[in-house]
Amino acid sequence: MPTKYRWAVLSVAVFASVVTAINYFKPPPIMPILIQAFGLSYPMASLLMSSFSISAIIVSLPAGSLIERFGPKSVGTLMLVCLIIGSAVGSFAPDYETLLASRFLEGFAFGSALIFAPALITMWFPPNELGKALGIFAPCVPIGMLVSYAAAPALATASWQSVWWFTTLLSMIACVLFAALIKTPPYAPTYDLEKKAGRMGALGAYRNVNVWLVAFGWLCFNFAAIGFSTWVPTHLAEIGYPLATASLVATIPMIMCIPTGPMAGAVVDRIKSTKKPILASCVLSGIAFPLYTYSTGNIWTLVVYTVILGTIWGFMPTPTLASPGALLGPRLASVGLGILNFMSNVGYLIGPLVLGAVITMGWFIAFASLAPICLVGAIAVLFARELN
Numbered sequence: 001m002p003t004k005y006r007w008a009v010l011s012v013a014v015f016a017s018v019v020t021a022i023n024y025f026k027p028p029p030i031m032p033i034l035i036q037a038f039g040l041s042y043p044m045a046s047l048l049m050s051s052f053s054i055s056a057i058i059v060s061l062p063a064g065s066l067i068e069r070f071g072p073k074s075v076g077t078l079m080l081v082c083l084i085i086g087s088a089v090g091s092f093a094p095d096y097e098t099l100l101a102s103r104f105l106e107g108f109a110f111g112s113a114l115i116f117a118p119a120l121i122t123m124w125f126p127p128n129e130l131g132k133a134l135g136i137f138a139p140c141v142p143i144g145m146l147v148s149y150a151a152a153p154a155l156a157t158a159s160w161q162s163v164w165w166f167t168t169l170l171s172m173i174a175c176v177l178f179a180a181l182i183k184t185p186p187y188a189p190t191y192d193l194e195k196k197a198g199r200m201g202a203l204g205a206y207r208n209v210n211v212w213l214v215a216f217g218w219l220c221f222n223f224a225a226i227g228f229s230t231w232v233p234t235h236l237a238e239i240g241y242p243l244a245t246a247s248l249v250a251t252i253p254m255i256m257c258i259p260t261g262p263m264a265g266a267v268v269d270r271i272k273s274t275k276k277p278i279l280a281s282c283v284l285s286g287i288a289f290p291l292y293t294y295s296t297g298n299i300w301t302l303v304v305y306t307v308i309l310g311t312i313w314g315f316m317p318t319p320t321l322a323s324p325g326a327l328l329g330p331r332l333a334s335v336g337l338g339i340l341n342f343m344s345n346v347g348y349l350i351g352p353l354v355l356g357a358v359i360t361m362g363w364f365i366a367f368a369s370l371a372p373i374c375l376v377g378a379i380a381v382l383f384a385r386e387l388n
Contacts, residue, residue: 014140
């Protein structure tokens with residue numbers, strides 16, 4: 001029987017993941033200060049962010065296997081220690097190379113947090129509550145982004161190092177809480193495929209076609225969402241919007257994912273399906289992207305558009321994170337989550353690059369090209385026959 005302690009586990013997992021996200025997003029709000037302090041070019045500065053995705057790609061598949069073998073507590077604690085070391089080293093970085101190396105180390109923690117935290121939640125929560133629990137967890141990244149964007153500029157008035165000292169302190173608190181409070185559940189949630197998943201083992205989980213189909217759909221979605229978010233401020237600035245307004249508008253879809261995540265979790269639990277919300281989010285996103293350029297003539301139309309788009313996006317992460325548990329069972333869910341994280345970070349990397357190349361053909365063509373990407377993702381998930 002589930003115990004009330006599962007909510008304490010969820011709270012710690014959410015806090016640790018928010019802290020990793022705060023670390024992820026700490027350079028952008030003070031990027032001009034970092035560029036001046038280290039004499040950086042724009043490509044060099046961009047590596048302070050893309051290094052996280054590279055680290056996440058490297059760590060995702062091994063982390064999934066390690067969590068399956070040693071448990072989420074051991075791997076999570078180790079990764080949070082890496083986060084502490086990376087943030088502390090960065091705060092004393094005498095040059096760009098040291099700062100970049102520290103960012104790679106922090107990136108391992110961020111990449112693995114999106115695996116060990118939902119794996120832990122999947123272990124503690126029964127299937128009829130998993131959607132709600134993952135819905136609470138899903139907005140961790142946008143919450144971390146908002147905290148970082150709000151706190152970093154104020155902290156940096158003293159020095160840019162103050163931001164890194166702040167995240168080091170948060171990382172230490174998260175690590176201590178995680179090591180002290182996380183434990184293995186005294187029961188095992190029952191899933192329809194648990195017996196089959198138990199027989200297949202980790203290698204069989206990596207061979208599960210359904211997991212890879214869902215992960216490919218996740219890649220397509222993140223390709224489109226991150227590509228869109230990356231280039232919208234530039235487009236709006238080019239057509240006459242102030243850069244501050246353009247940047248604010250670009251964050252609205254991410255902000256909308258915060259309240260929508262728990263709503264999506266409730267829907268998953270109610271309809272007892274993870275596939276349907278994923279398909280709906282991919283298809284509706286595909287319909288929405290070509291409409292973007294028609295919404296830019298008026299600021300309020302643009303705000304309404306981005307609110308609707310963010311609401312659509314908010315229904316994607318929760319059921320996607322729940323799918324490995326549904327396909328593989330709690331014990332092997334970490335392997336599936338590792339595959340999801342690997343594929344999503346590939347999307348993070350190539351989405352802005354590919355869309356940037358397509359922009360040379362025109363802004364409408366570029367944003368409209370995201371529609372077939374989303375629809376291909378929906379088709380992939382549709383063919384995941386074992387996913388309900």
